[in-house]
Amino acid sequence: MLTLQNSGLSDALVILGAAGLVIPAFARFRVSPVIGFILVGVLVGPSGLGALVGQSPWLYYFTISDVHSIEPFAEFGIILLLFSIGLELSFRRLWAMRALVFGVGAAELLGAGLILGGAFYLTGLSTGGSIGLGLALALSSTALVIPIAGTTSAVGRAAFAMLLFEDLALVPIIFLLGALAPSAGDAGMWGLLQTLGAGVMTVAVLFVGGRFLLPRMFAQAARTKSPELFLAASLLVVIVASLATAAAGLSPIVGALIAGLLIAETEYHGEVEAITAPFKGLALGVFLITVGMRLDLRFVGENWGALLGATMLVMLVKVAVTMGLLKLSGARTGTAAETGVLMASPSETTLIVLGVAGAAGLIAPGTGAFWTTVTAIGLTATPLLAKAGQTISRLIEGSTPTDGTDTLVDEAGPGAVIIGFGRVGRTVADMLNRHNLPLLAVDADIDNVNAARRDGYRVLFGDVTRTELVDQLRLGHAKALILTMDDPVLTVRLAKRVRAWVPDLPIIARARDAAHAAELYRAGVTDAVPETLESSLQLSEAVLVDLGMAVGPVIASIHEKRDEMRKSIRLAAGLERDPRLRRSRMSDAKE
Missing domain, CATH: 1.20.1530.20 (Na+/H+ antiporter like fold)
Incomplete structure (x- = not known):
C-alpha cells in the first residue's frame, strides 16, 4: 500500500511540476504548451529518465515508470x-x-x-x-x-x-x-x-x-x-x-x-x-x-x-x-x-x-x-x-x-454589459431597451435570472468573481460596462481588472456614497453614481417644485449641483486639480 501511495504521489509531483514550472517556461519563449507537455512525457517516461531508475533510485520520485x-x-x-x-x-x-x-x-x-x-x-x-x-x-x-x-x-x-x-x-x-x-x-x-x-x-x-x-x-x-x-x-x-x-x-x-x-x-x-x-x-x-x-x-x-x-x-x-x-x-x-x-x-x-x-x-x-x-x-x-x-x-x-468576416460576425460585441440585475440593473436595462440599445446582463442570483428571462431580458447566470467568466463576456467588443452590484469591494476590484484589460471601455458604476465613488474613480471607472447623491438631489427637486418653483430652473439647478458634487468627488479621488490652487499658482507666477 505504501509503495502504491508513493507511486501516486511521485506521479502527481511530475504532473504538477510540469504544469507549474515547465509549461510557463515554454510560454515565455512563445512555444506551445502542447510541445512542452509532450517533451516532459519523453523526458520523465520509461524511455527517458525513467530508464535510469535502477541505477539512480532517487529518480523514482521525478519520473513515471x-x-x-x-x-x-x-x-x-x-x-x-x-x-x-x-x-x-x-x-x-x-x-x-x-x-x-x-x-x-x-x-x-x-x-x-x-x-x-x-x-x-x-x-x-x-x-x-x-x-x-x-x-x-x-x-x-x-x-x-x-x-x-x-x-x-x-x-x-x-x-x-x-x-x-x-x-x-x-x-x-x-x-x-x-x-x-x-x-x-x-x-x-x-x-x-x-x-x-x-x-x-x-x-x-x-x-x-x-x-x-x-x-x-x-x-x-x-x-x-x-x-x-x-x-x-x-x-x-x-x-x-x-x-x-x-x-x-x-x-x-x-x-x-x-x-x-x-x-x-x-x-x-x-x-x-x-x-x-x-x-x-x-x-x-x-x-x-x-x-x-x-x-x-x-x-x-x-x-x-x-x-x-x-x-x-x-x-x-x-x-x-x-x-x-x-x-x-x-x-x-x-x-x-x-x-x-x-x-x-x-x-x-x-x-x-x-x-x-x-x-x-x-x-x-x-x-x-x-x-x-x-x-x-x-x-x-x-x-x-x-x-x-x-x-x-x-x-x-x-x-x-481567410476567415475575418466570419470571426467578426461571431465575435460581435454584446452592446452594453450590465453586471448585477437587481432593481438598479433592471431599470438601466429598461432605459437601454427604450432607446433600442442592445444589452447583455449577468447576475449570480438564479431567481433573478429566471424572472428576468421570463420577462424577455437577455440575462446570463454567472459569478463575476471568476476571471474566466469575465473573459467570456468579450468586453473588448462591448460598447459600455455598467456595474450595479450591491458589493462595494467587488465593484472596485472588477473595475480595476476590466480597466487594465480594456483601457478605452466606458465603465459606469453604482457607488454607495461619495467616498466609494472616489475609490471607483481611482480604480478607473468613467462615471461613478453615488446613491446618496442621487437620492438627495431627487428629494431637493421634489421640495423645490412643491414650494412653487418653476420646473425648468429647478432642473437646471439640479444638474448644476450634480456637476458640482461630481467634480468634488473626482477632486477627492485626485483626478482633478483644485481651481483655487491653479489660480493661486498663476498669481505667484505673475508676481
Whole structure:
C-alpha cells in the first residue's frame, strides 16, 4: 500500500511540476504548451529518465515508470474537452452544420482512409489490416485541433465538423475491426447492430431526461451560492452521461458531448464552462504527457528515416483530401489549405484504433509500435502545423485573413454589459431597451435570472468573481460596462481588472456614497453614481417644485449641483486639480 501511495504521489509531483514550472517556461519563449507537455512525457517516461531508475533510485520520485497508471486521468481530460466543446454549441448550430458534419466529415474520413488503406494493401498488408491502419491514421486530433482553431472561425467550424464525425464514427470503426478479425464470424456484425441500437436508445434517453432534469438540478445548486456544489453537479452530469454511453457500447466522449450540448441550452452554460476550465486544462496536460511517454527515443534514432517518411506520407494524403473536399464544398482556398494542414497529423483516438487492430490480430505488434510512434510524432508536430497552415493561408489569400468576416460576425460585441440585475440593473436595462440599445446582463442570483428571462431580458447566470467568466463576456467588443452590484469591494476590484484589460471601455458604476465613488474613480471607472447623491438631489427637486418653483430652473439647478458634487468627488479621488490652487499658482507666477 505504501509503495502504491508513493507511486501516486511521485506521479502527481511530475504532473504538477510540469504544469507549474515547465509549461510557463515554454510560454515565455512563445512555444506551445502542447510541445512542452509532450517533451516532459519523453523526458520523465520509461524511455527517458525513467530508464535510469535502477541505477539512480532517487529518480523514482521525478519520473513515471508506469504509463498505464495515469491513462485514466488522460481519458478524463479528453472527456472534459468534448464536454467543453458541447458547451460552445447549440442544437440549432449543430443542425446548421449537418452538411459539413455528415457530408464533408464523412467524405474526409472515408477518402483519406481509403487512400492510406490502399497504399498499405499494395505493400502486402492484409485487407483487414489495411482497413484498420487506413482508418486509424485518417483520424485527426480533437484534443489539439479545437483548442488551437476554436469553433467560431471558418477554419474552426470546418475542422470541428470533420472531427465531430470522426468522434461519432469511432465506435463503428472499433466494431468493424472486431468483425474483420480472423476469429470473428457473423457474431461480430450482429454485435455491431446491437450496439448501434442500444446507443440510439441511450442517446434519446439522455436528451429527454436532460431537458427536464438539468435546469432543475442546476437551479438548486445555484441557489446555494456554493461553487463547490456547482462544480460537483457539473462533473456529475459529465460522468453520468459518459458512463451511460459507455455502458451502451458507445464511446464515453459521445456522452460528454451530449452533456455539453444539453447544458448549452440552459442559462448556466457560462458558469459551468468557467468552473470546469482548470480541470480540463490539467487533465489534457496529463494526456499529452502520456503521448510523450510513448516515444521511444532509441527506436526513433534507429528508424528516423522510415518514421519521418511515414509521417510525411500520412500528412500529405490528409492535406490533399481535406483541402480538396473543402474547396468542392465552397470554402475559400486559404481556409481550405489552413484546415487541411491543421488536420494533417493523426489523433489520440488513432492510438485506440491501433490497439484494437492489434488485439484483433489484424496487424503485427511491430507494425502497431511503428505507427504508434508515428502518431506520437504527428501529435507533437500539431502546433507547428497550425503555424504553417496560417502562413500558407496568408500567402494564398494575401494580407486579407481567410476567415475575418466570419470571426467578426461571431465575435460581435454584446452592446452594453450590465453586471448585477437587481432593481438598479433592471431599470438601466429598461432605459437601454427604450432607446433600442442592445444589452447583455449577468447576475449570480438564479431567481433573478429566471424572472428576468421570463420577462424577455437577455440575462446570463454567472459569478463575476471568476476571471474566466469575465473573459467570456468579450468586453473588448462591448460598447459600455455598467456595474450595479450591491458589493462595494467587488465593484472596485472588477473595475480595476476590466480597466487594465480594456483601457478605452466606458465603465459606469453604482457607488454607495461619495467616498466609494472616489475609490471607483481611482480604480478607473468613467462615471461613478453615488446613491446618496442621487437620492438627495431627487428629494431637493421634489421640495423645490412643491414650494412653487418653476420646473425648468429647478432642473437646471439640479444638474448644476450634480456637476458640482461630481467634480468634488473626482477632486477627492485626485483626478482633478483644485481651481483655487491653479489660480493661486498663476498669481505667484505673475508676481
